[in-house]
Amino acid sequence: MTVTAPPDRERQEYFPSGDDYQHLLHKKSRRGWTVKMMLLLLLATAVLGLVILLYTIVDDSFGLVAVVNQNEPEDILASYGYDPAVTALSDLNKEQLVDVLAGTVSSGVGRRLERDKRFFEDRLVFESQEKWDEICASDEAPTGCDGGVRDKGDVLELVEERVIAPDIVAAEGLTASILNPNGFKDSVEKDFVENPASYGDYSYDQVRYKWRAWFSWKFVTSPASDKPEIAGVRTAVLGSIWLVFITVLFAVPVGVGAAIYLEEFARPTRVNDFIQTNINNLAGVPSIIYGMLGLAILVRLLEPITSGSLFGEGAPNGRTILSAGLTLGLLTLPVVIISSQEAIRAVPNSLRNAGLGLGATKWQTVRSQVLPVAIPGIMTGTILAVARAIGETAPLILVGAASFITVTPNGPFSQFTALPIQIFQWTSFPQEEWRHLAAAASLVLLVLLLTLNAVAVILRNRYSRRLN
C-alpha cells in the first residue's frame, strides 16, 4: 500500500525521510536500549548489595575455630582407665559420664543442674534426700521436682560444656576456612608467639581446631550467656516475638480504624486536613524520636500501667515488653494508616454507590463491600510496617531493653531483650567470637522476619483467592 500525501500539504518539510528517517529510527531505538540497560544495571547494583550483605552474614556464621579445652577428653578417658585410641567419650555409659561431671564441677553448680533436671530417677547425685524433699515441698519447687530425668545425650552435652569446657581463642569465617585453613592456623600460632599475654595461661600446644556452626538450633534455643561458646538467642527471639505480637495487636486495629474513618467518614474539614498532614509527616519521623516518646510517656508517666503494678504484676519499672511493644506500635501506626488509606481509596467508588443505592448505611457498605476488597492491600502495608518494626533498635535502647537477660519473657510485663538489641550488643564487644555470634543472630533475625512475612503473605493470598 502506498501512502500519498494530500496534494496541498508538504509533509517533507516537517518530517525527515529516507536516510534521515532511518537514522532517527536507529537513534530512537538505541536510546531505548541504553535506558533499559541502565535500569538493569541499577537493579543489578541493588541485588549485588543484598547478596554481599547476605554473604557477609553467612560467612561469619560458620567456620573454623581455635579452642583450648579445659580438660582434654583423652585425659578424662585415661583417668577412668580407658584407651583414648579405641574409646570415645560417647562410648561411656551414663553413670560414668555423671561421675566425670561430678568430679569436675563445683557442688554448687552440680546442685543447680540437679534442681533443673534430675540425673537419675532412683537417686540423687549432688543433693541430699532430706534437703531435696524440703525444697520440693516448698512453694517455689524447682523444675527438677516434677520427675524428669536427663538422658545420656544430655549428660554428654553437660560434660562437653562443663568438663571439657572448650574456650574459643580465635575464629575464622567460612570462605577463609575452606580456601585457606592453614593460613588461619599459622596466624593463630604467630599471634601466640607475639602476644602471649592475651592468651593467659594457654600455650599453643593446647590449641585444637574444629568446625563450628555459630548458627544452629542449639544457638536459637540456648539462653544468653557471658561465654560465647554456649551463648544463645532464646530470650532475644522470644522477646522479639512478644514485641511483634504487642505491636500488631496495637497498630493494626488502631491504624485500620483510623484509616477507615479518614477515608470513608471524615469530611474535608480543616481539622481533618491537619490530622492527615500530621500522619503523613509522622511516617517520616526518625525512630529514636519514638523511643524518646516511649521513654517519657510509657516508661515513666504510665509506669503503673506498663510495669503492671496496677494489675498486681511485679515488674520493678516500666521498661517492659508492653512499653516497647506500644512504642513500636506507635512507630508503625502512621505507615499502617497511610497504606490502609491507600488500599481503601483504591476500592472503586462504584461498589460504594452500589451498596448505598440499595439502602445500606455507610458502615454496612464499608464493612461488607469496601473492606473485603481493601484487606489484601491493608495487609501488604501492615506486613511491611511490622517488618520494619522487628528490626528497630534505636527506640528499644531508649525504652530500656535489657542488654543481658537470661530469664525467658513470659508476658507483657516482663523485662526483655530483642534480637536487634542482642546483635548491637555483641558487635560492640572486642573479642572476635562475639562478632560471629552477632552474624548468627542476624541470620536468626532474617529467618524470623522471613517466616513471619511468609505466614502473613500466605494468609493474605488465601484471603484474596477466596474473594475472587
Added chain:
Amino acid sequence: MNDTPESAVAAPMAPTFAVRETGTEPDDDRAVGAGPGVLETVNMSVFYGGFKAVADVSMTFAFNEISALIGPSGCGKSTVLRSLNRMNDLIPSARVEGQVKYHGTDIYAADVDSVEIRRRIGMVFQKPNPFPKSIYDNIAWGAKINGFKGSKSDLNDLVEASLRRAALWAEVKDKLSESGLSLSGGQQQRLCIARAIAVQPDVILMDEPCSALDPIATLRIEELMLELKEDYSIIIVTHNMQQAARVSDKTAFYNVELDTKGQRTGYLVEFSPTDELFTSPKEKATEDYITGRFG
C-alpha cells in the same frame, strides 16, 4: 410535609404496595402524563458548592411509566437523576434547593433518612457494578441489610424471584455460588437490576444503563425495562435518542446555558409524552437536538 418522623417514611408505604397489587392493568387515570405522581420535583435546583448545575426543575414521574431524560453532555440530567434518591449527598459540596416529593413527602426534609429513600428508590448505574461476591450474595445482601425477616428458604425464593424478574435466572441458576464478576457485561447489568428490585423499591433510576453494553445486551435490557414498567416507575438517563424513543412513555429534554461567567447551568426545556416530543416538539431547542442540529 409530615409532622412526625414515623409518618415521614411510613405513610407512603401503604399506598405504594396497594397500588402495585391492583395496578398491573393501568386504567384511564394512569394514562401517560395523567397518573398520580410517585415522584415529583418542585423547582429543584442542584448546586455544587457555589456552582448551580441544574436550575428550577419541576417534573412529575408516574407509576407504570418509563421516563427518559435526554440532552447534550453537561446538561445535568445525571445530576437530576442522582438528586432523586439523594445519591448526590455523597458529594460533600452538593446541595439541593426546592423539593423532591416521594408520595408527597419531601425527601430532603430534615426528618427523612436518606438510607430509607435509597431503598425505596433504587438505582442502576452506567457501568455494571456487581459486588465481588457470589451471584447469590449479590442479591441476598440487599435483603439482609434491610432486615429481611424470612427464613433461609424465603431468601432463596427472593433470590430466585429477583433473578427471574431480571430475566437472568435461566442463565445463572446452576452457578449461583460463582462470582458476579464472572458474568458478561450484559448479564452483570441484569444482575444489578435484579439486585435493585430484590429490596422492593417502587422507583428504579437508571443512569445510562446500556452505554457500556453491546446492541444485543442493550436490547435485552430494554425488553426487561418494558416488563418491569408494570410494577415500577422507571426513570432512565440516556444519550441514545432511539433508546428513549423505543422504551419511554415520557421524555424530558434538558439543555444547558452558559452564563456571563462561563458557568454551565442545565435546565429543563420540555417534558412531554415521548410521541409528542419526537414528532411535534414544543420548543425550537428540542427540535434542533432531536433532528441532530446540535448535541
